[in-house]
Amino acid sequence: MPKVTLRRAGFDTVLDAAEGTSVMQVATANGVHEILAVCGGEMACATCHVYVEDGPLDALPPIGDEEEDMLGFVAAPRESNSRLSCQLLMTSATDGLVVRVAPRQE
């Protein structure tokens, strides 16, 4: 099962992700509550902001138009490595991805 690391202030959490689940789903299901994900991944809220930091970054899908629009409204600073974690699907190709959870989501 692919693994994803969620980096928060001072500690990392490594989680197993079922093939095809999003980083957002894996995080919320396991109680990483800093990822609010109010809309549950339906691209309606911009509250699952992460910074992709390490791992197979080239395997990630490019930022879509809607995601781009919504990244303009994230609460924490938007950086070049900002993504909405609901758009990052975990597969064997993204095994080992490391993301830092944005410090504020709203």
Add this chain to the structure above:
Amino acid sequence: MTDVVIVGGGQAGCQVAASLREEGFAGNIVMIGAEEHLPYQRPPLSKAHLAGSVTRERLFLRAQSWFAEAGVELHRGRSVESIDRAARKIRLSDGEVMGYDVLVLATGGRHREIVLPGRDLAGVLSLRTLAEAEAMRERLEAAGHVVVVGGGFIGLEVAATAAAMGRTTTVLELAPRLMGRVLSAATAEFLLQSHRTRGVRVELSASVTELLGTGGQVTAVATTSGEQLPADLVVLGVGALAEDALAGAAGLATDNGILVDEFLRTSDAAVYAVGDCARAPSRWAGGSAVRLESVQNAVEQARCAARDIVGRSEPYCAVPWFWSDQGDVKLQIAGLTQGHDTTVTVGAVDQGAFSVWCFAGGRLVGVESVNQVKEHLTARKILAAGVAVGPETVGEAGFSAKSLLVF
């Protein structure tokens, strides 16, 4: 040690438990859900899950292991029969009695019932729960003709899903327009046209007289116009009511929902109500009490109640927002647009990308956006900041919503 008992295993109930732990609450948390499933998201039930593109596991809000790790005692498939507020005890339908220090009612909603001959035929379904969604999906897979009774959010989302799956789909709406009075006329008209363009037959001012069947299975829907529409799946989508009977029987104040204050406290300080079942005063409705059926409201009321329980009280005043995906239409609403008297439409209706700004007495009350994510999120910020903007400003050529946020 404080014991918090949460009645309801939906999004609001689950969020209360999660938020209590986030806030450092160290007491016992018991959660009682009537459904057999882990707490799950409802929005996909009428869309991706109904179409079969999302598995059940993807809907769960928390993994089963989370409940044990967070120390949340989850009871599934059990319902609460009564509340004894004097003794601070609840009685479950199987006779078990549990004590509480704080009780949170997150009982959600129930279907508004519709009295019709043939209502009990197989293939006549409603949609609220995962079990209902899965029964509907099974039926939909084999269905040729789908008739949706009621042109509200759920009905239209299901109709869009069914049409996208190639089913012959008809929506029958009693009122002369879709969406009752929930949406502006402009947005309702756009939705009507977009559904028709996608091949959905929409009949307005249409009333059902009877559901017809053979061998216990539904086969057709008879309308007052004398038509008989073939149907092997009939979806009843005529709205929801608050599940407030338990609260009412316990002597708590109810009126189209459990009445709460701005901290989500009921008429009994030891009892809270959150989510679809609660009716709370809203600054977005001029201070009057409103009951909202939305994910945002469920989540944020739950967080607010949890903070109040741990003594970090903040009144509930989040900007209401809502979304509904219908085919290729992404409708998003910021604020509460009911009761508006003036609208200004900005954008290109003919290209399916526009926003309808709604005003009451010259004051902005909400914005409905169609396929305009940026405008929606901007509108939410404008409302939250209390920016004073009137219809004249929004109606000016070259109006930019974003410019209102430059302070």
